[in-house]
Amino acid sequence: MKLVIEASEAVALGAKLSRVKVCPMYPITPSTHIPERISDYIFDGEMDAEMIHVESEHSAASAMIGSILTGSRSFTATSSNGFELMYEILPILSGMRLPAVMAIANRAVAAPINIWNDHSDSMSARDQGWIQLYVESSQECVDTIIQCYKIAEDKKVLLPAMMCLDGFTLTHVFENVDLPAQKKVDSFLPSFKIEDKLDVKNPKTFGPIGFPDSFMELKKQQQDSMLNALEVIEKANKDYAKEFGRSYGDGLVELFEMADAEYAILALGTICGTAKAKARDLRSRGKKVGVIKLRCFRPFPVESLRKAAKSLKGLAVLDRHISLGAEGPVFTEINSTLPKIKVFGYIAGLGGRDVTLDHIEGVFKDLEKGKQSREWLL
Amino acid sequence: MASVERKESVGDLKKGKIELTRGAVIRNPGNITDYHTGSWRVFRPVIDQEKCTKCSTCWRVCPDAAIFVDKAGKYMVNYDYCKGCLTCVKECPVKAISKELEQK
Amino acid sequence: MVLKEVRFHGRGGQGAVTSSQVLAVAAFHDGKFTQAFPNFGVERTGAPIESYTRIDDGPIDVRQHVYNPDYVIILDPSLMADLDMTKGLEKGGLVIVNSNKTPKELGLGKFNTKCIDITKVALDVIGKPFVNIAALGAFASLSGEVSLKALDKAIDERFAAKGKIAALNKEACKVVFNKCEEVK
Numbered sequence: 001m002k003l004v005i006e007a008s009e010a011v012a013l014g015a016k017l018s019r020v021k022v023c024p025m026y027p028i029t030p031s032t033h034i035p036e037r038i039s040d041y042i043f044d045g046e047m048d049a050e051m052i053h054v055e056s057e058h059s060a061a062s063a064m065i066g067s068i069l070t071g072s073r074s075f076t077a078t079s080s081n082g083f084e085l086m087y088e089i090l091p092i093l094s095g096m097r098l099p100a101v102m103a104i105a106n107r108a109v110a111a112p113i114n115i116w117n118d119h120s121d122s123m124s125a126r127d128q129g130w131i132q133l134y135v136e137s138s139q140e141c142v143d144t145i146i147q148c149y150k151i152a153e154d155k156k157v158l159l160p161a162m163m164c165l166d167g168f169t170l171t172h173v174f175e176n177v178d179l180p181a182q183k184k185v186d187s188f189l190p191s192f193k194i195e196d197k198l199d200v201k202n203p204k205t206f207g208p209i210g211f212p213d214s215f216m217e218l219k220k221q222q223q224d225s226m227l228n229a230l231e232v233i234e235k236a237n238k239d240y241a242k243e244f245g246r247s248y249g250d251g252l253v254e255l256f257e258m259a260d261a262e263y264a265i266l267a268l269g270t271i272c273g274t275a276k277a278k279a280r281d282l283r284s285r286g287k288k289v290g291v292i293k294l295r296c297f298r299p300f301p302v303e304s305l306r307k308a309a310k311s312l313k314g315l316a317v318l319d320r321h322i323s324l325g326a327e328g329p330v331f332t333e334i335n336s337t338l339p340k341i342k343v344f345g346y347i348a349g350l351g352g353r354d355v356t357l358d359h360i361e362g363v364f365k366d367l368e369k370g371k372q373s374r375e376w377l378l
Numbered sequence: 379m380a381s382v383e384r385k386e387s388v389g390d391l392k393k394g395k396i397e398l399t400r401g402a403v404i405r406n407p408g409n410i411t412d413y414h415t416g417s418w419r420v421f422r423p424v425i426d427q428e429k430c431t432k433c434s435t436c437w438r439v440c441p442d443a444a445i446f447v448d449k450a451g452k453y454m455v456n457y458d459y460c461k462g463c464l465t466c467v468k469e470c471p472v473k474a475i476s477k478e479l480e481q482k
Numbered sequence: 483m484v485l486k487e488v489r490f491h492g493r494g495g496q497g498a499v500t501s502s503q504v505l506a507v508a509a510f511h512d513g514k515f516t517q518a519f520p521n522f523g524v525e526r527t528g529a530p531i532e533s534y535t536r537i538d539d540g541p542i543d544v545r546q547h548v549y550n551p552d553y554v555i556i557l558d559p560s561l562m563a564d565l566d567m568t569k570g571l572e573k574g575g576l577v578i579v580n581s582n583k584t585p586k587e588l589g590l591g592k593f594n595t596k597c598i599d600i601t602k603v604a605l606d607v608i609g610k611p612f613v614n615i616a617a618l619g620a621f622a623s624l625s626g627e628v629s630l631k632a633l634d635k636a637i638d639e640r641f642a643a644k645g646k647i648a649a650l651n652k653e654a655c656k657v658v659f660n661k662c663e664e665v666k
Contacts, residue, residue, distance in 0.1 A: 097401035205404035
């Protein structure tokens with residue numbers, strides 16, 4: 001069904017179509033519309049799920065441990081400092097191998113207090129063992145939430161996944177969405193079954209101590225599963241395309257005009273849309289430029305990136321976060337992935353600063369000149 | 379299922395195969411009963427059944443829940459788990475529990 | 483059709499964000515691709531608000547704010563003292579202002595400015611100064627970018643749960659549309 005909806009609603013509909021059963025949620029701007037819509041669906045009887053009105057984000061994440069262990073597909077959404085309050089529980093969900101799915105409406109982390117978009121919340125949690133997919137449009141929101149469950153619950157993966165969408169810049173955007181039919185989603189995403197379940201008749205111990213002689217092996221299991229996720233994400237993207245006719249690159253990176261590109265911009269989320277628009281404009285003026293959208297940041301898709309960038313003369317990375325005292329985290333990782341390519345790193349769009357077509361044009365100019373004129377796109 | 383081999387006992391952890399389930403789930407819970415902590419004792423409490431009034435004080439104060447009531451209704455000490463703290467000896471209102479040095 | 487960009491100016495609580503969204507849904511009913519989003523400062527009633535709608539024949543990639551609008555809709559011209567509401571608009575571009583003054587009085591002479599007293603229509607038809615949806619009637623007439631029929635449908639959907647508000651808004655929208663047809 002085609003319609004025009006807000007991206008937040010697309011996220012909520014993604015959860016509804018995934019037949020989520022438990023939603024422990026604590027609203028925070030700009031993620032608030034997501035729990036609001038889910039509440040509507042439950043109240044109207046359109047969604048068979050339990051909304052748990054928790055007292056904090058820490059509790060929202062904690063409640064998901066319990067709900068998933070009972071075998072219930074679970075979902076939550078948050079932003080910024082609310083997300084930071086969940087921090088303690090993030091590695092517990094991943095270490096216990098619970099396939100939680102969470103939408104992060106990316107918002108700058110205070111102080112100073114700021115409700116607008118950047119990636120400082122989710123980027124700071126990149127080492128917590130969660131799969132991280134960054135999306136660009138409302139359509140991608142609904143598609144990706146469904147895919148997240150498919151990926152997270154895969155036996156080769158069994159890890160939690162967060163879908164990151166830019167706060168306001170995407171969460172509050174109304175745009176065209178082609179909503180998948182429930183029946184098709186049901187066949188794409190079978191019901192959730194957990195191997196080790198909370199069951200008083202068959203008790204098990206969850207979350208025990210891991211002694212020094214087994215802890216590293218257990219962490220290696222997590223790492224192996226994270227790397228398995230690369231092919232599982234690709235497959236989910238491919239299978240989704242078969243069923244619904246839409247795909248996002250190879251699922252890990254999405255390439256725009258990259259076939260013969262000499263210079264490219266690599267970014268995450270909504271910046272990619274603006275970059276595509278500018279690349280199209282520059283192409284019409286004969287410039288061989290392209291855009292690499294890094295859809296999957298965790299696991300980090302080294303092979304896909306090397307393939308995408310192999311004939312580039314220069315690449316610019318736009319980070320919507322800075323690891324203070326170092327540099328943009330995406331830039332750091334791209335640099336170590338592509339040692340032979342000249343890579344410029346830019347800090348852009350912090351705390352809701354608009355990333356404009358002019359910014360993008362300036363970056364492409366830097367690339368062409370082979371000289372970086374500035375590091376901060378102010 | 380993956381596993382690692384614990385080559386030597388470490389404290390209470392016995393040597394042998396450790397199963398590495400995903401998420402470190404322990405599928406045979408209650409395995410703490412495999413670890414007998416009674417070997418810690420220097421003194422063992424001994425209940426004189428003649429003097430015992432079955433007031434249950436020892437059962438209530440035992441920090442390891444090592445006092446139990448047998449089928450005949452007698453208060454007994456589970457020496458697999460009694461660590462010899464002797465709280466029961468101190469608390470028994472009729473002095474029915476005495477301490478004896480363990481022979482090691 | 484090339485990408486068309488509309489910028490709404492209003493005060494928090496006046497419904498500029500809703501206007502941009504209803505316009506997007508209407509454009510969708512006309513078979514277009516569309517995008518609508520707000521640019522909030524503080525989320526406070528009465529504070530100046532900008533909201534944007536983009537309309538195109540194909541999918542819309544660009545996500546920057548609207549800096550060079552094709553159309554500007556001003557719901558409350560009293561904000562003009564502090565804000566340059568026509569910033570980025572080309573000379574001769576269409577400005578729709580809810581005002582009982584003339585374009586010259588408002589200092590908007592160099593643009594194709596149409597002053598319509600939408601507040602009066604809203605008070606007459608709805609009985610309350612709800613101008614945000616009625617203003618879309620002016621936009622439909624003066625820009626031709628969206629049909630009145632599609633607007634009606636979008637209004638119905640938006641206010642389905644709010645009783646007679648949908649019908650009243652549609653009526654106000656039509657009255658404004660007809661007024662604009664006369665002054666075109």
